[in-house]
Every structure is written in C-alpha cells, then in structure tokens.
Amino acid sequence: MSKLGKSVFYLCVSGVLLLSLWSLLKALLHHPGQPSVGAAFWLGGFACTTAVAGVFGMLGLAVPLHRLPGPGFYNAVNHGTISRLYRTLRVEWLRRLLCWAHYHKPRHRQAFYGGGRAQLHVLLDNTQGAEMCHLLALIAQLLLLPYFLHLGRYDLAAGATVGNLFGNFYPIVLQRHHRARLHRLGLRAQPGAVQLYPSL
Template identity: 30%
Template sequence: MIVKKTLLSLASIFLIYQSYQMATGIDGSLDVPWWLHVLLAVMINLFVTGVFAFAGFAFSTQKLLPEAYYRVRKPRTLKKVYRALSVDKFRKALLATFWRSPQQRGKYFDGTKAGVENLDRQSRKSEFGHLLPLAFITLISIRLIIVGAFAVGIFALLINVVFNLYPIILQRHHRMRIQVYRRRYLDGKTFDL
C-alpha cells in the first residue's frame, strides 16, 4: 500500500511539473498544423487531470472539501442543467465505452444499501478529481488565449468542458438521487424532486 501511494504521488508530482512546463512554454501563435493544436490541448487536459486523478487514487482527496459542498441544494436547477447540456448522452457514452463491463460498474454500485454508500463516496472522489482540473485548465486556457495561442486555448477549454464539467454534473446528479433514496428509505420520509 505504501509503495502504491508513493508511486501514485510521484506520478502526480511528475505531471505537475509537465503541466507547468506545457502551460508556460506555449507563447504566442504556433505555426503548426491544426491537429497539433488539438494534440497540445489534449495533453494539457490529460496532464492536469492526471495530477488530481493520481492524487485521488492515493489519498482521500475528496475530504479536502467540506461535507456541505457535496450536498445538492437545488435539485431542480441541477436537473435543468443536466438536461440542457445533454449530460445523459455523455452518461450513455461512458456506459457504452469505459463502463461497459458489469464488473467495473459493480465496483461503484453493487445494488445493496452498502453499495449506496460506496457510490456516494466514489461520486465525491470522482467529482473532486474533475473539479480542480476544471478550474486549472480554464485558467491555463485563458492564459493561452491571452498570449496568442488562441487555437490551443480554445481547444483546451472545449475538451475541459466535456471531460471535466460533464463528469461533475453527472456525479452531482448521482448524489441528488442518493439523497432522495436516503430520505425515502433510510429516514422513512417520502417526497419527490
């Protein structure tokens, strides 16, 4: 366990360095084919998101935010955003690709009451693992646009929205449903959102 945490921590530190080098090393308009702009944007997203993913695999990073953050207070607004951005299509794409395997999905929810607690914990981990990259990549994208690397900045921002904002909304939607379940079945109260 200590070896795993050490390796994951080292990977996270390495990606911090690489992310910094990439974010500060791109100045001005790049005279390269359009697909290299996209590749750089993808790499920025992978590196920055990887920093927090590796840290989240090694430690309970989701505990850095207060419990109140994870509570969904405006479920109707969340549902509207979920529908407006078509997050359900994103969810279906995930289920058709990364989460196709029933064993993989079972690691997060096994259909039991204890599974609900695990799903809640995993949704917090996942959301935290996308929240900070969303903020950092947005700042990096703005910097890139300001210094003239417009295409890389725009591509990085668009990729960031799909691969960080959408997962955050999806995880909050999961927790909204978990909150309803807890109120209905664990507290004995019933109501509908």
C-alpha cells in the first residue's frame, strides 16, 4: 500500500472511531439511566479511553501531529522529575505489559526500535509521536469530563479519569522516561520529518 493509501486508511479508521464515540455520547444523553454504575465505570475507563486514544493514534499515523510543537517541547525533559514519577507511579509495569502484549513480536520491535546505536534516532522519533498522540487524547478526555458531570454520571467521570491516568498519562511518562535516557546519550529532538509508529 502506498504512503497516501495508508494515510487515507488511517484517516478512515480514525473517523469510524470518532463516529462510534459520538454515538456513545449521544446514547448516554438520551438514556440517562443506562448503563449501571459498574458498567459505566468500565465503559468510561476502558471503552472511552480506547476510543479517544484510538482516534488520535490513527490520526497521528495519517498526519504528522508530532510536528505541532517544536523540538524544544520534546527536549524539555526534567530528568529528576520524570525519574521520580516513573518510580512512584510504577510505570515500569506498563513497559513490561507492552513488551509482553505487543513488542514480543520481532516485527513490532523492529518498527519501533530496530536495535543498536545506529537506530536510536528511530526510537527517539517514535517516542515523540507516541507522546503527542497520548497527550492530545489526554486533553480530549479531560474535556469530556464536564459532559459526564453535566449528565450526573459521576461513575462515568470516575472511570474516564482512571482510564485517562493509565491509558494516557502513564504512556506519556513512559515516553518521557525513554527520552531522558536517550538525552544522556546525547540524542536530542531535531526539526524535520519524524517517523511515526503506533504505540500505546
């Protein structure tokens, strides 16, 4: 498939996810008593987070969202703060989960980081793409909270908050942690084209 064809495909997938999310929000408005508290917490925490992150993940594969900020945004990494967050929040468990669930496949590992010092710039670029998609998803999901609260669905709001924490904030900290380690090797974000690979 050509590069243009892939971009169109990812845009279509992003559109389908966005329509699904919109239908879900409309259903909540028209059926205020549904679903139950437990199901709503799960819906807000998993389904909503997955849909929002999926929209921006697919959109990021189609268009270079990572170019919105300049290199200064990606290079502004406070190593001490990121290291403390990484340890305190136990983000290492997310890294292990991703390695077990996704990156155990050689094809996926090669795409995100080919291995060896010569390929470290690919890893650096991909951390930028992954972080930007999760950052936009985090902001979008925060903007959904007033809607849930307006409906009186505190269960949905709580689930969405928890999902946003683990589904978007944790990955941002993980990518910043990767980049802090790369900075110690002298690698910094540079202006120009960046390869983007789908990553949680």
